[in-house]
Amino acid sequence: MTDVLARYEALVAAGELRPDPDQRATVGRLAELGRQFETQPNKGSVLWRMLKKPPPSPRGLYMWGGVGRGKSMMMDLFFDCVDTPSKRRVHFHEFMLEIHDRLRVERTKEKGDPIPPVVDAVAAEAKLLCFDEMVVNNMADAAILSRLFTGLIDAGVTVVTTSNRPPDDLYKDGLNRQLFLPFIALIKDRLDVLCLNGPVDYRLERLGGFPTWYSPNGQASTQALSKAFFRLTDYPPEDAAHVPSAELAVPGGRTIHVPKSLKGVAVFSFKRLCSEARGAADYLAIARNYHTVFIVGIPILGPDNRNEAARFKVLIDALYEHKVKLLATADAEPIVLYPEGDGAFEFERTVSRLMEMQSQDYLAAGHGE
Ligand SMILES: Nc1ncnc2c1ncn2[C@@H]1O[C@H](COP(=O)(O)OP(=O)(O)O)[C@@H](O)[C@H]1O
Ligand SMILES: [Mg+2]
Structure with missing residues (x-):
């Protein structure tokens, strides 16, 4: 892994980025995550095989703040630096369309709950999922997010995401919002929530x-x-x-x-x-x-x-x-x-x-x- 903090500092030194203490702290956290990710215990090891579950995934991140604060820039930098083939960066909206497509296919098989097989398939493809611009604005997404992401994190996936809103404001005023609240609780419980709302856009x-x-x-x-x-x-x-x-x-x-x-x-x-x-x-x-x-x-x-x-x-x-x-x-x-x-x-x-x-x-x- 190229150290993401070193990369960030080189960009600042080169004058491409202006020094920004909030960003630097966030990149520091991302660098730590990168290291954890790369030194993860081998999931095939005897211990985890005996316990019949994957090793816990390094704790992911939810970065939120106003537009232009450098959230996507930092996530992309991090994504580039993490040295693993098992990673995926995707726009959140696009990811959810894909999830609904996969759920549709599962439902036609009539084998019961369609979410677990979709979780397994997604988790098998990448252990690091980076989402840009998490936003929830429809009930179809709101209804499944909690189970989907609980499943993914339990399956050993690390989630890093950007959003313009704090977790508590996701799907604000949405229909049947009470059904969505477990997802907010999940974010706060299983991810580090970092606010990036510096003065500069x-x-x-x-x-x-x-x-x-x-x-x-x-x-x-x-x-x-x-x-x-x-x-x-x-x-x-x-x-x-x-x-x-x-x-x-x-x-x-x-x-x-x-x-x-x-x-x-x-x-x-x-x-x-x-x-x-x-x-x-x-x-x-x-x-x-x-x-x-x-x-x-x-x-x-x-x-x-x-x-x-x-x-x-x-x-x-x-x-x-x-x-x-x-x-x-x-x-x-x-x-x-x-x-x-x-x-x-x-x-x-x-x-x-x-x-x-x-x-x-x-x-x-x-x-x-
Ligand atoms: N510290 C910085 N100095 C100069 N430009 C920056 C800095 N941080 C971000 N940018 C630039 O500002 C623009 C917006 O950043 P972006 O990551 O898209 O913000 P966000 O995702 O928070 O809306 C990008 O062109 C990015 O490269
Ligand atoms: Mg962005």
Whole structure:
């Protein structure tokens, strides 16, 4: 294991990260977890075989705090440093979709309670599970989380997660919340809860008061956007040609190709998002999985582009409702994007959202809140 604290300090020394005592303490805790993880007793050892249970997993972590405090950054650093093949990092929402899929398959087997076999399968795949952006906003998740995570931790899985909320605020005001309370108790009992709510929102700082809407389309706008991308992701601009892409799963079995996908930031062309047959499910998947979306090449739309305009409207609604930050290059300011054509009147709401999405208040809001 590369020591995560050493890695963090090297980034601070290099000026990539600003010194932050809360972060340093958290990374120290992560470093300790990394060491525990790597010196775990061998689960095949005689003792544990005799006891017929796996050795207890090192105690995991629940890191919560406002947006831009570096939670995901620290978790990713930790994840990179832990030297084991038995690890998995996944966006929480995506993980839960997968769990529901697996539960559906188990139910068709009609062998009773579907949760234990799903727990076993997940625990067999990874002993370290890192979740980004834990949030609970539907009853289907709320109803199973306690049993799912009790099972995972009992099976020797270590859980590390980030969230914008303290445990007590998860699924706040949710339906049948009393059924969810055991999950909150579980978090407090089995994980270390760390609060990261320092004064600085580093993401906002990196957006740095720069405009988020660039027009007209062209080299200057593209360059400005690409600078913003490298500022947000810390990816070396000289490696621009190698920024990773991704295939994002959409419920229903389709996928969306994300041409650039890094640290919760996605880059798309307008064409890919709105000129192909896409719909609300695609846009919701994007909105849930990325905290920041770049759209390049938004044209001025006319009466012949009513399909593109309608899709763009659904896309912006999804991004707006999930407080996804939008950076874009376009041929014009929002107000003159779709002056006439079917639905141009309804498009006014899109315009107003696009304007609001450029405001400091919007940019400071947490993803998905
Ligand atoms: N100490 C720091 N100094 C400079 N930038 C930082 C620092 N901590 C985090 N960042 C940057 O701020 C941005 C937001 O961090 P992120 O981990 O996404 O925050 P969170 O997950 O808490 O919302 C990222 O670009 C990250 O690299
Ligand atoms: Mg984050």
